[in-house]
Amino acid sequence: MKKLKIKPQKLFNVAITYLIILAVCFVFLFPILWLVLASFSKTGSIYSFEGFFPAELSLDSFKRLFTDTALYNYPRWFLNTLFIALMSSLIGTSLTILTAYVMSRFRFKTRKAMMKMTLILGMFPSFMTMTAVYLMMTQFNLINQQWGLILIYSAGAPMGYLTQKGFFDTIPSSIDEAARIDGASNFKIFVRITLPLAAPMIVYTLLSSFVWPWSDFILPQLLLKNKDLYTVAVGLMSLDDTEFSRFAAGSVFIAVPIVVFYFALSKFLISGLSAGAVKQ
Amino acid sequence: MANLSLKHIYKVYPNGTKAVNDFNMQIDDKEFIVFVGPSGCGKSTMLRMIAGLEEITAGELRIGDVVVNDMEPKDRDIAMVFQNYALYPHMNIYENIAFGLRMRKIPDVKRNKQGGPVLDRAGKPVKVMRRYTKEELDEKVLGAAGVLGITEYLKKKPKEMSGGQRQRVALGRAIVREPKVMLLDEPLSNLDAKLRTQMRSEIVKLHDRLQTTFIYVTHDQVEAMTMGTRIVVMKDGYIQQVDTPKNVYQNPSNKFVAGFIGTPQMNFFEGTLCRTGERVEMRFKGSECPVTASCDILGKAIPRYLDGKTPVWIGLRADDITIGAAGEKERGATIRVKISHTEELGTETLVYGDIDLTRDTFGESPTQVIMKAAGFENFRSGDVVDAVLRLENVHLFDFQTEESILPRIPKYNYLSCTVQEGRLTAAGIELTLPDAMQCPDGAYELLLPTDAVTLGGETEAEVLSSETADGKPLARLNVGGSSLFALIDARAGEKVRLSFDLKRIALRQNGEEVVSPMPLMNSVVGTFALDRVKARPQEGKRGKVNAYSFVIGGQKYRAPMDVAQKMFAALSGRKAFTAQFRYEFTSYDLKISEHGLPAEVEKVLDYGTETFVKCKVCGSDFYVPVTGDVPRSICLEPDFEKIGVTETEREIKIV
Known part of the structure; x- marks a missing residue:
């Protein structure tokens, strides 16, 4: 089998591109992710979060909604x-x-x-x-x-x-x-x-x-x-x-x-x- | 199946651009008319005005006997094929063709449930309008598709079809309604060369089969030549020539038409003509060798160009220039040409050269010449060869106006004459000059309009030849040894007697007009106004009505309603009251009366059989036929029904 050769320069370029895309995705998606997770929080109050994310997850808030x-x-x-x-x-x-x-x-x-x-x-x-x-x-x-x-x-x-x-x-x-x-x-x-x-x-x-x-x-x-x-x-x-x-x-x-x-x-x-x- | 009449049609855009200028034409039923010209010449605009897609600024357009200026396209009973096909992309081919039928209703009688007609109280069938039934649609669509060979594609969408097939669908959509007039706007421009040739003959066949009036717009002179029964050559919004393909090719009316029709383009040389006895010598600018030809080729040429000094354009088609030794017949018609390059076309070779032997250019030059030679003949560039000119096919044009000086119908006969004691003598013609034409004794040039010669009179003449030119009979006459053209119907060899309309004759001496012809058109500048006046009893209305009047010299004259409406249409309403107009009347439409335009008589013109007075009307000269004595101050009553109206600012002839 032929060995796939990738030039280091090209690899570097691809890596940089992906890094930028990931960073942008993170900026866009993180608030949504956080919101979705928060909606599944069991306690309901923002003050009960451990650190950044809710401690316990449940479907309660949707039910109550x-x-x-x-x-x-x-x-x-x-x-x-x-x-x-x-x-x-x-x-x-x-x-x-x-x-x-x-x-x-x-x-x-x-x-x-x-x-x-x-x-x-x-x-x-x-x-x-x-x-x-x-x-x-x-x-x-x-x-x-x-x-x-x-x-x-x-x-x-x-x-x-x-x-x-x-x-x-x-x-x-x-x-x-x-x-x-x-x-x-x-x-x-x-x-x-x-x-x-x-x-x-x-x-x-x-x-x-x-x-x-x-x-x-x-x-x-x-x-x-x-x-x-x-x-x-x-x-x-x-x-x-x-x-x-x-x-x-x-x-x-x-x-x-x-x-x-x-x-x-x-x-x-x-x-x-x-x-x-x-x-x- | 209708004839069209186009009278003084103009298209002026709001920014003042004139796309179509004074377009006049009669189109007969079943004709195939081709509008041809370079882009921007107004041919498509004219077609769109006929279709109703573009408003007509001024003029009158009739289809059949109906004025259609303000009619919607759908009511004009026309169909149009567009350059880009304009099919409905979301419908299949069947629906595309059927769309026009679905939009229409047809007259029918009301039917009861058994299918029998419902009768009204008078026992007549009740008339209704109804849509086409499915069976009728099928029959018509399949019929049209069958004619064009697209039956198998009826279920397809336009995007699944090739260009040629789409254009067939567009044709099908047009013919299915059986319109009175078919309009085609460059329908073949988007097809490749081979398909174009094929579709060209198909459209001609279609015309033969449908037997309806076709109007076809193209910029391709080959299409124009091969398809049309008559060609309309246009340039800058003006008609240049309207004639059969043969006549346009053989007798172009000006340099533009000559250059536009025919490939390769006609060769034009700047030159002079010099007549000596029965021979005429042509000199070409840039060439050393003059050619001579018999005077016969100049049959109808205007004499003042034959002095050897006046520059003219000499036009010869490539077919009429051959390379090789001159035969007996063409003696003297050889010119030396330096070859620059050749184009092999297979059956023949186009040889490019220059009559100026010092030039060495490949580019366009005023002395360039294109000749035809047999196929695959060898020519080396730089060779100097003898080219034989077939001078009987020469075309001559005025250097400035570029109008042909070999017109099919010469406007004037030019004769030299002498006047002695009130008698005019030209070869074979002797006339007693009436009082109005008296002039000092001497030698003059007589300008006798071709249409001022009529049958029946004193002067004897022999008909040398007769022909029909532009639908009019034209006879060449021998009057006392000099030849004369006249628009009379006579056979060759016949002896006729002629009379002359003296008021149309001009006498010139040293280029100055000593006796002028009487102008038959009288014009005066005025405005247009609206008043509220009491209704006349015959108008069938009470109270006050709108009355439109021509204002000439501060006085108002009631305008006929149809004229007023045309003026409104041409000037988009209120502007009609601020614009200036030139009102024109022929002399015979003016009567001396007790009221009307006040006029001051200046001169009485006695032409023997008729007497006219020259008078001043608001500063303009008017010529009015009179009988008996007239006082110094008279009133002229024009026939306002026959008035001619021209808007002066944009020079638009409205009526």
Whole structure:
């Protein structure tokens, strides 16, 4: 058998590369690992950890999370968050896709100005408008209402339409023109030609517009006063200091829907669906 | 199955770029028209305007008898094939072809459950619009697929097919709807050379089979020559020439067309022409040897180019230059050429050389010449050979304007004449000059427009030859020994009598016009306005209505509605009220009346049979036919239905 020869220089390079990757992985993964371990802590309090990690592990905190709902109704918060995030994601995606399609395909007078304006407005952090949003929501009587949150999230979503517009720009306009000559109206072109071609982009938009309401803290904290309406983020923050393992378990568990959502939709995320339409 | 009429079509982009300029054309049913030109010449824009994908800035486009300017593409009953196929990638081939049918509804009668027609109270079947049934779709799609040989691919997706197959699908999608007009936008540009040749003949066959109007856009002159029944050569948004492939090749109207059509490109030499008796001598710049030819080749040439001084472009195709000894016929038509290099094409050899023997360049030079020789003949670079020019196929162009000076229909007949005591004498022609054309005695050059010669009159002539050029009959006449061209229908050998439209004649002396022809088009600059006026009873409306008027010299004249609408369309609404227009009227559309445009009479022009007055209208000269005496101040009433309107800033002819 031939002996595998590796040059020392190459070996060194590989070793250095792996070391860097390991270091980066450690930085990224250690907090997650710690949180997962903390969620399995038996005692529940952060003060009872021996050193850095919990001394004893058990599934207790997860059990309590779903069973002990008298004071902290985690399942309720979870469903609240899911409802808000799903609705915002659906409405937000429709709005984003429509905005992007209009900006990509239609030419009208204020198009450039609107594009620039939305781009700049989208750059401002959402909490900057907190006071204004709060006042408006009181006026509309939407404080303590989940639809108030959904409204804000959905309306804010199209600000980030640029990625979607970029995608629509890559669908050749001659396909639209061919469909127009074939007798399709603008709406039919959108539904029958553009949307099927934009499936990967729609999935991406659904996912990305799901994540913001799912993990947002500031707006729900601001608008939801009733404990039964809390989202997970707000609810977890309201936990008592001694309930640390419950906090950790709740934090770990909210990652589940995102993972499920991602795997369910990932098969649509394949690119190259438009291959063969036109000759480039 | 429809004819198209394109009148004064313009495309001007908001930044002022003119993509298409005054495009005028009539396309007959079942024609195969090819728009050809270099990139950026406006050919695709024109096609997209016909398709309805691009708005028409000004002009009128009719498909059949319907003006379709503002019609949606789907209502125009056209189909289009795109350069990049533009198939729907997520649908299979069947769905791609069927899509156009699925989008449409067809008229039918309402049917009851048994399949019988439902009758209304009057006993007539109730009409409804319905979608195609599955069976109908199958039949049509399979029919189209059968014609194009793609039946076996119907289940496949576009990405699984090759370029040629995809283009067939695109053709199938177009023909399945049986459109009135098929539009093809460079459909073969993305195919390789072999496939392109194959598809070329397939498209021609398809045209024969479908018997519908085809409009085909290409930048490839070979496609244009081989496919079209007529070719439209375009450059910079202007039509250069519209004619059959044969005529475009044999009688290019300018240097651009001559150079664009035909491979290898036509050779152009700067030179001069000198006529001495029955021979004409051509001198080429850079070459020592002049060639001579019989004057016959210059049949319709304009005389002022034959003085031996005026530079012209002399064009000869490579086929018309052969290497070898001159025969009896071509005596005197030999030129010496220094060979630079050759290109073997198998059946023939392209020989590149230079008529300037001192030059030694491989690059382009103004004296370069490309010749054709038999295949695999040996030439050494640097050799000097005799090249025989077939001068009967020569093309001559003006040096500045690059227009042909051998037009198919000469615009003018140039004759020398003398005027004595009011009588004009040219070879065989004697005319009494009317008052309006009086000029001092002397020798003049007579410019007689070809279309100002008509049958029936005093002057006798013999028809030497007759032909049809650009759809018009053209006769060459012998009038008292000099030849004359006229747009009259007569057979060779026939004796005819001619009369001349005197107001169109010009007399020149030493290059200066002594007697000018009367302009038949009168124009005046004005604006456009909107008023609210009381409705006229015939308008069938109450109260006030919008009235549009032409404003000429501060006075308003009610504009016909269709003209106003065209002006609005061309200037995108409100701008119509700030822009300036040139309003044009032919002399015969102007009447002297009691109200109308005020005019000051300057001169009465008596042409014998007709009398005109020259008058000033807002600073512009107008010529109006009159009978009897006229006062100094008159009013002209134009026929506004026949008005010509041009926007002056962008020079757009709107009506």
